[in-house]
Amino acid sequence: MKLNFNIREFFKNTLNLTNYVDIPAASENIRKNIPFRGPNVYILFVAIIIASVGLNVNSIPVIIGAMLISPLMGPIIGLGLGLGTNDRELILFSIKNLLVMVGVSLLAATLYFMLTPLEIDNPTELLARTRPTIYDVFIALFGGLAGVLEIARKEKGTVLSGVAIATALMPPLCTVGYGIANMNMQYMLGALFLFTINCIFIALAAYLMAKFLKFPVHTVEKNKTRYYILSYSLVLLLMGTSIVTGYHVIRENEFIKNANRFVKKNQNIGKTYIYDSHVNVDEDPYVVELRLAGDSLSNETKEMLLREAESFGIMRTQIRIHEDATIKFDSFNETEIVKNLLTTNADNIQVRDDSIKALNAQIAHLKQQELPALQVASELQVQLPGITSVTLAKGMSFEHNVVKSKEHVVAVVHCDEMPTDEDKMRVNEWMKVRLNIQDLEIIFEENKTEWEGVELLEDSVLLGNINDTTIL
Numbered sequence: 001m002k003l004n005f006n007i008r009e010f011f012k013n014t015l016n017l018t019n020y021v022d023i024p025a026a027s028e029n030i031r032k033n034i035p036f037r038g039p040n041v042y043i044l045f046v047a048i049i050i051a052s053v054g055l056n057v058n059s060i061p062v063i064i065g066a067m068l069i070s071p072l073m074g075p076i077i078g079l080g081l082g083l084g085t086n087d088r089e090l091i092l093f094s095i096k097n098l099l100v101m102v103g104v105s106l107l108a109a110t111l112y113f114m115l116t117p118l119e120i121d122n123p124t125e126l127l128a129r130t131r132p133t134i135y136d137v138f139i140a141l142f143g144g145l146a147g148v149l150e151i152a153r154k155e156k157g158t159v160l161s162g163v164a165i166a167t168a169l170m171p172p173l174c175t176v177g178y179g180i181a182n183m184n185m186q187y188m189l190g191a192l193f194l195f196t197i198n199c200i201f202i203a204l205a206a207y208l209m210a211k212f213l214k215f216p217v218h219t220v221e222k223n224k225t226r227y228y229i230l231s232y233s234l235v236l237l238l239m240g241t242s243i244v245t246g247y248h249v250i251r252e253n254e255f256i257k258n259a260n261r262f263v264k265k266n267q268n269i270g271k272t273y274i275y276d277s278h279v280n281v282d283e284d285p286y287v288v289e290l291r292l293a294g295d296s297l298s299n300e301t302k303e304m305l306l307r308e309a310e311s312f313g314i315m316r317t318q319i320r321i322h323e324d325a326t327i328k329f330d331s332f333n334e335t336e337i338v339k340n341l342l343t344t345n346a347d348n349i350q351v352r353d354d355s356i357k358a359l360n361a362q363i364a365h366l367k368q369q370e371l372p373a374l375q376v377a378s379e380l381q382v383q384l385p386g387i388t389s390v391t392l393a394k395g396m397s398f399e400h401n402v403v404k405s406k407e408h409v410v411a412v413v414h415c416d417e418m419p420t421d422e423d424k425m426r427v428n429e430w431m432k433v434r435l436n437i438q439d440l441e442i443i444f445e446e447n448k449t450e451w452e453g454v455e456l457l458e459d460s461v462l463l464g465n466i467n468d469t470t471i472l
Helices: 007-015 023-032 039-056 060-069 073-084 088-115 124-130 134-152 159-167 170-181 185-212 224-265 299-311 334-369 373-383 421-435
Strands: 272-280 287-295 319-327 387-399 402-415 440-445 454-456 469-471
Touching (some): 023 134, 039 060, 039 088, 073 134, 088 170, 134 159, 134 185, 134 224, 170 185, 224 287, 224 299, 299 319, 373 387, 373 421, 402 421
Parallel strands (some): 287 319, 402 440
Antiparallel strands (some): 272 287, 387 402, 387 454
């Protein structure tokens, strides 16, 4: 059996779209989905609120659900179809409805973010809509191509739902509303830039598919030359803008990629490491900020790091090094080390000597306040041989529960026999002179009984051994 296989015919049949698309029905379907009036306005308003809630609480499922609800691609695809078929009325009609769509979306998002009590510290989903990348360009372009193919296909599937989710037209508009409500230009301009990219490349995809699928071209009878100039000027503007936008996005993406490779390769530099890095693409030229920790970099090491950056296509002026978390170690020779040790020891000795002097002064002061019980007892025994013990204390005396003297010296003298009044007076006068204390009270006791009429203060300082009593 002979098998004939024609590769050209195989690919022609495989890639042929003629039997699978319905161009008139597709054109009618696109035109029908352009207007934003009646239910479409309310549906869009509600969908924007839902998407704003999802962005506000970082909930991806809620954002996806809102994108499935909202009919945002109609005017954008209509604009691309109008450009591809030379339909001036369709172009103007699509632009008008696109402006209505943007206006309603911004109004809903701004009102929500002005009134919502919800606030999160790190709105990652909002922030993700402020930095377009080359991937957003590819998603919008190929998503638009898939969307027009799905509309033109006879047997409808679920492609449009996937395109609505992938191209993500709603989140950028919600983020612009957040920027307006909070007067944050970074969020406002970044998200508006992303939305513009999506619109441009979806419209460009629709334009290319209209040409590729051979949608019927609209004939223009009046002002034909002026119309063609306007139409092709819009196409050129659209393509030119997309080229410029794509160039900037690719350039930015390439710089970020090189910066990340540079940081990863030089994460550890000896005893220093890069603990944080940030690529600032808001400046021109772009800047890589490096934050270091560990040892401070020497001039030679910094020079090596800058040369390494140049090998990744990053200029020296685009590197900013922050050494706020580094430690600078000075090198000492042996003489300096010994000198520092001697200086430190001398300082420690001086501090110790000062402390000793202060303690000696305190001891001398305490000794001056000490009551010489032993000496007084020995001297008193010479005057009164019958004395057995002497107790000296600082206390207070009272009579009938009434304090007589708050603080004075009390002497308790124990004798075998009670001395005469004359001896008592003589001892009293002698002890005042001996102790240099005028506020003195002497109590003579024949036996060691409980003291009557004397109460020691709680903070009394009792000097001497055995309860300040000197036993002879």
